[in-house]
Amino acid sequence: MSLLSVRNLQVLFATENGEVAAVDDITFDLAEGEVLGIVGESGSGKSVTALSIMGLLPRPPARIGRGSVMFEGENLLTYGERAMRRIRGPGIGMIFQEPMTSLNPVFTIGDQIMETVRVHEGVGKAAQRDRAIQMLARVGIALPERRLDDYPHQLSGGMRQRVMIAMALICRPKLLIADEPTTALDVTIQQQILELLLDLRDEFRMAIMIITHNMGVVAEMADRVIVMYAGKIVEQAPIGALFRQPSHPYTRGLLDSIPSLADDRERLKTIPGTLPNPSALPPGCRFEPRCAWRVAACIASVPPLVAVEPEHHSACIRHGELAAR
Amino acid sequence: MTPLVRVEGLTKHFWVGGGPFGTGQSRLRAVDDVSFAVAPGETLGLVGESGCGKTTVGRMLLRLIEPTKGTVEFDGEDLLRLPPDKMRERRRNMQIVFQDPYGALNPRMTIEDIIKEPIEIHGTLNAKDARRRAGELLARVGLAHEHGRRYPHEFSGGQRQRIGIARALALNPRFIVCDEPVSALDVSIQAQIINLLQDLQDELGLTYLFIAHDLGVVKHISDRVAVMYLGKIVEIGDKRALYSQPLHPYTQALIAAVPEAKPRAERRKAVISGEIPSALNPPKGCRFHTRCPHVMPICRETEPPVTETAGRHLVACHLYPAGGVAAA
Numbered sequence: 001m002s003l004l005s006v007r008n009l010q011v012l013f014a015t016e017n018g019e020v021a022a023v024d025d026i027t028f029d030l031a032e033g034e035v036l037g038i039v040g041e042s043g044s045g046k047s048v049t050a051l052s053i054m055g056l057l058p059r060p061p062a063r064i065g066r067g068s069v070m071f072e073g074e075n076l077l078t079y080g081e082r083a084m085r086r087i088r089g090p091g092i093g094m095i096f097q098e099p100m101t102s103l104n105p106v107f108t109i110g111d112q113i114m115e116t117v118r119v120h121e122g123v124g125k126a127a128q129r130d131r132a133i134q135m136l137a138r139v140g141i142a143l144p145e146r147r148l149d150d151y152p153h154q155l156s157g158g159m160r161q162r163v164m165i166a167m168a169l170i171c172r173p174k175l176l177i178a179d180e181p182t183t184a185l186d187v188t189i190q191q192q193i194l195e196l197l198l199d200l201r202d203e204f205r206m207a208i209m210i211i212t213h214n215m216g217v218v219a220e221m222a223d224r225v226i227v228m229y230a231g232k233i234v235e236q237a238p239i240g241a242l243f244r245q246p247s248h249p250y251t252r253g254l255l256d257s258i259p260s261l262a263d264d265r266e267r268l269k270t271i272p273g274t275l276p277n278p279s280a281l282p283p284g285c286r287f288e289p290r291c292a293w294r295v296a297a298c299i300a301s302v303p304p305l306v307a308v309e310p311e312h313h314s315a316c317i318r319h320g321e322l323a324a325r
Numbered sequence: 326m327t328p329l330v331r332v333e334g335l336t337k338h339f340w341v342g343g344g345p346f347g348t349g350q351s352r353l354r355a356v357d358d359v360s361f362a363v364a365p366g367e368t369l370g371l372v373g374e375s376g377c378g379k380t381t382v383g384r385m386l387l388r389l390i391e392p393t394k395g396t397v398e399f400d401g402e403d404l405l406r407l408p409p410d411k412m413r414e415r416r417r418n419m420q421i422v423f424q425d426p427y428g429a430l431n432p433r434m435t436i437e438d439i440i441k442e443p444i445e446i447h448g449t450l451n452a453k454d455a456r457r458r459a460g461e462l463l464a465r466v467g468l469a470h471e472h473g474r475r476y477p478h479e480f481s482g483g484q485r486q487r488i489g490i491a492r493a494l495a496l497n498p499r500f501i502v503c504d505e506p507v508s509a510l511d512v513s514i515q516a517q518i519i520n521l522l523q524d525l526q527d528e529l530g531l532t533y534l535f536i537a538h539d540l541g542v543v544k545h546i547s548d549r550v551a552v553m554y555l556g557k558i559v560e561i562g563d564k565r566a567l568y569s570q571p572l573h574p575y576t577q578a579l580i581a582a583v584p585e586a587k588p589r590a591e592r593r594k595a596v597i598s599g600e601i602p603s604a605l606n607p608p609k610g611c612r613f614h615t616r617c618p619h620v621m622p623i624c625r626e627t628e629p630p631v632t633e634t635a636g637r638h639l640v641a642c643h644l645y646p647a648g649g650v651a652a653a
């Protein structure tokens with residue numbers, strides 16, 4: 001049985017132009033100890049997916065239209081706020097995209113980390129403090145006992161991000177959702193953090209869902225990858241297969257746009273155009289207006305995800321021809 | 326060639342703290358004794374970890390932040406001696422594209438008004454010409470004329486970044502500080518913006534200071550690259566030399582740590598460990614010594630001088646003693 005199993009999830013947002021689906025009918029699984037990467041265009045619904053799993057969508061304007069989020073066999077979408085609070089922490093930990101919004105500026109970082117330990121484990125003050133110091137040391141904060149009394153604004157961006165990571169990890173979650181966990185960090189620190197996450201995965205089979213724009217981070221971390229475009233999963237594949245045989249034109253465009261350290265060609269390849277307006281989506285494939293492979297059939301209906309190989313799915317009707325090139 | 330921008334000993338100290346318990350203020354050495362030059366039409370990349378002082382350098386060049394010490398020359402003129410009205414005039418030639426595409430645009434102004442604002446402040450065109458110019462600029466950055474009537478929240482991050490670029494171009498500047506213009510964007514939009522910046526440079530002969538922390542992006546767009554660590558430039562050189570033969574151990578670590586967009590069987594091990602020290606209390610001697618794999622006793626005591634190796638490649642590290650390589 002999967003640790004996490006998302007089925008036909010649809011998340012709607014109320015806007016001036018009526019309700020729009022920010023996430024539309026997505027289905028995926030995540031097993032214990034597995035690292036799942038989620039990549040995709042900015043605004044394609046990655047963070048909304050994460051927040052739905054955590055029960056942290058802003059409601060209103062958001063509402064779940066349809067679907068289920070099964071975690072250890074229970075549908076979290078039926079849970080109330082109190083029940084969700086027991087899941088957050090020891091069940092699912094999350095590192096948020098914006099570190100400053102998720103640390104409280106009026107409490108010291110020690111207070112904030114120790115509070116998490118107290119709520120979930122009910123241990124005494126001294127034990128809370130020890131745990132906090134250990135965790136801060138593990139995320140690479142020097143002299144953690146001296147840092148406990150600092151307020152968030154006294155730390156650099158990179159250190160705040162590590163404090164957040166410590167908070168997410170301190171209850172040893174079974175699933176860690178990391179939304180752009182290392183974007184603000186220099187690559188030497190990024191590498192340390194990614195290594196720590198993989199160590200924790202090895203030590204107690206923590207599953208990780210990592211959302212990122214950085215294809216290098218995905219390649220380094222993930223066992224499997226989901227590619228999202230305009231609220232839909234357009235491709236899903238084991239990491240090797242995704243890079244070896246990208247089977248959706250969007251994924252190809254994404255991989256082709258990366259400026260690499262190795263070559264420096266004159267001009268970067270791009271995908272022309274932008275994400276469609278969610279209240280006026282193209283009738284068929286949502287990528288069709290930007291796609292170099294489009295044919296008349298692409299607008300006839302929304303192409304479903306189909307198997308390219310076992311475990312490798314694409315939502316492009318021409319995936320066979322793509323593979324051939 | 327005479328540089329368009331030349332910076333000597335640029336320094337900025339902030340006084341911070343006076344914490345909740347009334348503790349005294351402490352000196353934060355955000356930028357410490359930074360020198361470099363940018364030739365006309367050139368792109369100098371500036372990389373380094375979060376908080377190392379990149380934005381502060383960029384803003385000091387335009388005097389949006391007043392330096393504590395040092396000189397900033399633009400086209401041979403010392404900007405720091407200029408009175409405010411003269412400085413404002415010079416600023417027509419120097420613009421900035423801000424780090425955060427979400428926060429940088431006034432949400433209550435239409436796009437056209439945002440782009441026209443610098444023109445109006447400097448009174449360079451009448452109302453009709455200003456509107457026409459705004460339309461041209463929108464087209465220049467790949468947006469449609471009718472976008473001008475809309476508001477920032479109606480645009481995606483990449484589109485907002487284009488708007489920021491259009492605004493920066495409004496007064497035909499010669500020099501633009503691009504402060505992480507693509508960091509908040511996904512790779513496909515990032516590639517569009519980078520291509521746009523390069524096209525504009527080719528057509529208009531622009532000079533850029535390009536700040537970023539993605540080494541791939543910086544390598545792609547820059548002619549030369551400067552690497553900062555804790556308020557100091559530790560290495561600066563031609564991008565090919567710097568990437569193929571990095572001299573400073575921090576630059577070496579940075580390049581080795583870049584995750585490759587290529588899956589591999591075994592896990593990589595971190596090249597260097599340790600926390601980046603605080604700018605409130607930077608390490609004595611070489612600021613990188615607490616993390617450096619080659620640390621020697623002298624590194625803990627004495628600040629390494631800047632040494633020039635072949636081809637304008639500068640490094641500040643005791644592994645390269647001043648007499649050992651040709652100093653210029």
Ligand SMILES: Nc1ncnc2c1ncn2[C@@H]1O[C@H](COP(=O)(O)OP(=O)(O)OP(=O)(O)O)[C@@H](O)[C@H]1O
Pocket residue numbers: 013022040041042043044045046047048049058061097278511
């Ligand atoms: N509070 C909100 N109100 C209205 N719409 C929202 C809200 N939050 C998200 N959305 C919409 O939902 C869609 C998906 O957003 P989401 O934040 O999940 O994107 P993302 O894939 O995480 O993008 P990024 O890579 O930029 O973080 C977007 O079109 C966005 O405009």
Ligand SMILES: Nc1ncnc2c1ncn2[C@@H]1O[C@H](COP(=O)(O)OP(=O)(O)OP(=O)(O)O)[C@@H](O)[C@H]1O
Pocket residue numbers: 156157184339340341353354355373374375376377378379380381382424538604
């Ligand atoms: N107005 C200010 N007051 C006090 N300290 C400041 C101020 N502005 C910047 N700093 C500090 O100066 C240092 C350099 O900041 P700066 O914003 O230049 O870094 P950066 O390299 O641009 O980082 P990032 O990559 O996160 O944008 C940091 O330690 C920062 O906290």
Ligand code: SF4
Pocket residue numbers: 248249250285286287288289291292293294295298303315316317318
């Ligand atoms: S279905 Fe058609 S439009 Fe969509 S990605 Fe495939 S080829 Fe392109």
Ligand SMILES: [Mg+2]
Pocket residue numbers: 046047048097179
């Ligand atoms: Mg997001």
Ligand SMILES: [Mg+2]
Pocket residue numbers: 379380381424504
């Ligand atoms: Mg900055």
